[in-house]
Amino acid sequence: MSDAGALQPALPADVPPALRAAVSAALDWLRDLDQEADAAGEASDLRRPR
Amino acid sequence: MRPLAVDLVLLRSTAPDLPLVVGRVLAARVLERHGQHGVINLAGAFLTAELPDEVQPGDRLRLVVQEMRGDRAVLALAQEPPSGPQVPPALAEPPAGDRVVVLASDGEGGADGERAQVVTVRFEGKTIGTVELRVALDDSLVHALAAFSDGAPLELARGRAGTLRDALAAAASRPAEVEVVARPNPLDVYV
Numbered sequence: 001m002s003d004a005g006a007l008q009p010a011l012p013a014d015v016p017p018a019l020r021a022a023v024s025a026a027l028d029w030l031r032d033l034d035q036e037a038d039a040a041g042e043a044s045d046l047r048r049p050r
Numbered sequence: 051m052r053p054l055a056v057d058l059v060l061l062r063s064t065a066p067d068l069p070l071v072v073g074r075v076l077a078a079r080v081l082e083r084h085g086q087h088g089v090i091n092l093a094g095a096f097l098t099a100e101l102p103d104e105v106q107p108g109d110r111l112r113l114v115v116q117e118m119r120g121d122r123a124v125l126a127l128a129q130e131p132p133s134g135p136q137v138p139p140a141l142a143e144p145p146a147g148d149r150v151v152v153l154a155s156d157g158e159g160g161a162d163g164e165r166a167q168v169v170t171v172r173f174e175g176k177t178i179g180t181v182e183l184r185v186a187l188d189d190s191l192v193h194a195l196a197a198f199s200d201g202a203p204l205e206l207a208r209g210r211a212g213t214l215r216d217a218l219a220a221a222a223s224r225p226a227e228v229e230v231v232a233r234p235n236p237l238d239v240y241v
Binding site: 011018023026028031034037038 | 074075077110112167168169171173175176177178181183185187192194196202203206207210213214217218220221222223224226
């Protein structure tokens, strides 16, 4: 599902482990949400102009 | 840690929205230890598992879904629990995926004055569009604010906010609060 220009985030080294884990969990949630919307065939309704 | 076979009926009854997909990494916390076994909290479900010798109550584990077998999910340890204050960065980075950009991180009143306590990222979803996400952490709470495009993406996210709250609480080992809001303007950056 990655775009050709996908970026991998690099959190600063001083981000605490718990916050790092929380951000990772939140991004997983966003990816699941995106996949769910995509799988539901709602792309044309959900997509918004950038 | 030997692979852990989890009853899917139990897990789905406790955490119906937990994504159980092969390769997915899930956060769990060790609650108790008795000999070689212990009780872990996985998305609110209390599970018994064989634990590595060095794992102690309070440790956080990252479990990867290895296999789905009928009514069981097989989970394995994705990383050893941290022996020091830092999780190895390579294992703690958010996974690669769609476009994700770290917009800011800072230490809003962090207790030690050194460590970042807030991270803001922008997520570019293929279907849900641009999302600005702000995650803040203090000693007692983890808080997430997610700003979606108004309309279907926002409604979908609001319907799944409980899943995010559970995931954050498990990942950060503290209570979580989640706010899902509309982005005021598609071009604004929510920081």
